[in-house]
Amino acid sequence: MIKPFLISLLGFSSMAQAAVPLQNFFAASQFKQAEISPSGRYLALRIGNDKLRDGMVVLDSETGAPVGGTRLDGLDVGQIRWVNDNRLVHTVVDHSLGPGDMRFAPGLYAIDRDGKNRRQLVQQAAYMSSTGTQITHRIEPWNTYLMSDLGAQDSESLYLLRPVWDEDSYALLRMDLIQLNTSTGLSRFVARPAAPSDWMLDQKGQPSVMVSEKDGQETVHYRDPANGEWRELARFKSYGDGGDITPAGFIDDKRMLVRARLKGDKAALHVLDLASGKVDPEPLVSLGDFDFSGGMVYSNKRLLGVHYVGDARGTIWFDANMKAVQAEVDKKLPGLINIITPPVAPEVPWVLVASYSDRQPETYSLFNSKTNALKVIGISHPDIKPAEMGNQELVKIKARDGLDLPAWLTLPAKGGKQSPLVVVIHGGPYMRGTEWGWSPESQFLASRGYAVLEPEFRGSTGYGNGLFKAGMKQWGLAMQDDIADSVKWAVAQGYADPRRVCLLGGSYGGYSTLMGLVRDPELYRCGVAYAAVTDIPLLLDNGMSWATDLPDDYRKFGVPVLLGDVKADAERFNATSPLKQAARIKRPLLLAHGSDDRRVPREHFGKMRSALEASHADVEYIEYAGEGHGWSTTEHRLDFWSRVEKFLDKHIGAGAKTE
Template identity: 25%
Template sequence: MSYFIKLVLLVWVFIASSWASNVETFAKEAKYKALKISPDGQYLAAKMNHDNKDILVVIERSKMKLVHTYQFGEKGHVGDFFWVNDDRLVFDKVQMRGWHENPVTYGEIYAGNADGSEQKVIFGFSAGSKKEYGSLRTRNLKSDLAFGEIVDLKRSSDDEIIIAYRPWGTDIDTSTTIANLNVYTGKKSIITRLPVGNMNVKVNELGEPLYAVGVDDDGYLKEFVYNKQSWRPFRTESTISTIVTATVSNKNTLTYLAYHSDKLSVFQLQFPKLTNQMLFSHEKYDVEDLITDPVSGQVVGASLLSGYPEYHYFEPEHRFAKLHSTITSVLPQYYNQIVSATKDNRLYIVQSQSDQQPTRYFLFDTESNKLTSLVHSKPWIQAAKMGNRKPVEFTARDGSTVYAVVTEPPTKQDEVKVVTLVHGGPFGVYDDWLFDTEAQMLASHGFTVLQINYRGSGGYGEQYEDAGIRKLSTLMQHDIVDGTKWYLKAVKLKDESKQSIKANACIMGWSFGGYSAVMSSIMAPDVFRCAVTAAGYYDAYRLSSTADYTNIDSVNTVAQGLYGDDKSELLKASPVSYLNDLNVPVLIAHGGQDKRIPVEQAHLLKDKLEALNKPYDWFYREKEGHGFYNEKNRVAFYSKVIEFLNQHL
């Protein structure tokens, strides 16, 4: 099948706005966050932000007419949502707490029809209650005091989904129960219980469990297969260290990512024979995602994002592979994912984004061969006025190749002012080519943004990531410093008329990026003129007993292996041990409800800088957590950052 696509630039509910390069532009929450089509194509469902709440709107596609809006009370938000059949939706509810800016989940699952009828809490503490939507009238004695989540939509059924749940008061190390859940009655029937905690389960189109993978309390990867209503260990002698992004097709084939010849590659495991084969591996980069038919679940290819976007089809003659390839040829400047489709394979929702364009959604009609633009997630962003992002490479002090992304200001600047923007994680995370809000915010104010994927980052193979283990204060910081020095030198060589720009850079980051902003400034006082640290940590030993993950055995064991668990080693890796050598001004930002890195870390740094009479600025928001969720707080923070950088660069 071939496609000659006509691109129709008709925009549904597009909101025009005048452009202004200000922090409000970048601090605004995305208007549209997800878009899915009903199986028969009659409706579109969109998760969107309205009055600072996430709501779910249902649109009659043929007329682009609003049918119904699902929204909770003042503090309720819609989470993930799915079409179960032509008319029925299921979705999670997340709740704002009075002392928190960011929402949390209590594990409730809701269901309702496209027109708003038959609304029901089908799982959770208020399930089965007699209620008006959003306001509880009576408690149901059979309510579920448990955290529930949707596992699969059970493609063979129009009235059941597969869920996983665990009791309130437990953490993710608690073994979860897998059950069928009727989306009309809320009745559930238990299928099985997972053999250990912290596991993900995969089921076939009939809703039958096939496979589970996770981490035990000792931090080891465990795999199980389901046979004759029981779990049995699988590949117990395997040296596989990572399995991600698993999906099951209608043919009982599990496709997943695991390391092969150092790179994250695509494998398929066939049930019930358990034959395993490698389908695709890239010589330089890890696979980012699988190209999957949303109707059948069949995987036809893989995408990569460690450089510029790449697509590789290992079933190039498959109908869906041809479709995806054609759409990509029409939208070559975008990274394209097909996220939803009708059951007759006629209509597809395409999610696209680029380095300058935030996510936008298209509708592709295979009968008319028309690709119609539907909505922009951030319609106020004008892509033409964003900075170009380009992947780059440099050689570190030990001769190794290290990767980075550079965002240049959209207009030519008289002076090159570099902000090294360090990602958090640190392990497995990496900055890619796609639109980055903070990088573009900084670029729009005249800064060149350098994002270094130091060793320990994901995207470039197992050895590249493992190289950072227990080297957070050494090798990772060396890569950050070396990359900044390299870029400053490259700028100087590019324009020989420039005077010395030895220290024409500042450093900024969140979480581990905040830690790095302080640590790299201590290690390389001749490179950075200032540092911005947000939600960072500065005493690694104290954090090892106070971070939220330390209460979860499986996660904490892995963390100790990555970060270290020896007191002297952790203190040696802590910026607070070297603050006498910190000679640049620091902007410290933190939220009072941060559970990942408690706010005591920020106060510790602040107090020690005061005692040493070192310059610092302070930005604190009592109700924020690990990041700033409230839009007004983001505006205030970004404004403070720009003011601080302009003062010191």
């Protein structure tokens, strides 16, 4: 069997972690990535734990026997990718360090599947020149990265992205595309008609779409495979409303797939005729209550299906054989979402299966489409027992102005009414918060007896344009009302004890937590805010001396539409600033930040702390040295969530005093 081999390789047993439940949720996952080779004959896995560095092992799909791999001294193997059936590439990272302590980029290394012929392709050392180093062969600069598209996987080469930033403002100037030979190290730039901001490969693995952005306008360019010439397909406002299309994939050389909102409120997947540039108004794929989001599944250079995200992840298969494979896998693994990835150039009948549910962490398997044999490879969190996890449900809440708000409700495994409630507020805020599946944060809280509510408040994406647009310029206003209305709904439904409600969130979620304590102190007993925005003008001003990664185009064209104007809306920004309203926070608060956070610079934490100390607020402060926008090391994750556990228990737990 494959699974016992891998657990032996990791050098521990599940019994070792059973005594420390917190680690079961927040320790590093053991199986982090699985990639099937182009032929399907091999499977590459990225595995490790908190005691053993992440490494890569390559297995024979038929026998489960290891045929190669690699493990590094003092570093973890990062993302892995097949170049062809014999050769792979991988990045590197150091999971023992926070971003502020890291002095290297992800780099890139190539290696044969048997562990031989290793070659460094991209520099690790960030901000360093190769001049004067011991490098003896051609190597790409550190700002060269893997792209999300897999590529053809049928040669020695692959395509890589190279962002170029302004040296003073750190604004992104362009995103170049590089074709790199992984055996010789030779590379070339892909020619383009403008400064690119994004790229997409076609079903053959060749660069066919380039997106450029300038002066608030976004342009989609297409490279004709017949003559190699670029031409403009579409142009629209980057932060406008309507008319925009997002390239998503290809059916063939004549038809592209695009994400567009042509009918009604939701974006769908449409077919674009490459000769005429016209989009078929009838969608190929629409998802009912959700905007289309997903990726194409190619094999033998043709489109087999589409992986998508609705309430949960799923697949629409256009290929009859893959429909039958899906049905058989679902029969063998009932009650789970089973995402199947076929090889890009199959020579054997093995496909990769990733399975999960709201109570079951992700599990990797191999399925044989001829014999119907299913072999479990490994589980990301083997110490999690599904029976001890809570059920997650997507609910609908009516906001005070009549807007329908989606929200995710996770209840303790034993259920119950009138539970203490933790409202988890997602970051962004202009993004989708979550989806149906196992979450270490919400399940950890549910395991401690809390009901967990995760509102998709206005401004959230993925649920239609109406919900998104309703959040424009509503930080601290209607967006905040949505959080309060969600709490009132949970109380009215009998899920929550109104005397024991706490807010918890990071980034924008941290901002909303602070504003909740400012605006509606009667609803909340406490708050946990981390990496929190504390003042919008401060964020847009780079947090004094700290640099952020907000692009200039976003500042010029996105901010006025989504947030407002710093001068014209100064009064509103003051009224909705946790920093300027800090004296109104009277409830207990846990406030945490990373010292090297670039997205929400530490200045937010420092100024907020001073303001809260001046008003003698009841606050526990935590600053994690070297951390960025969130907690990257297991040590810091365990420390933070152990503090959260104690904080919640004190203020809304079973023994907490209620008013």
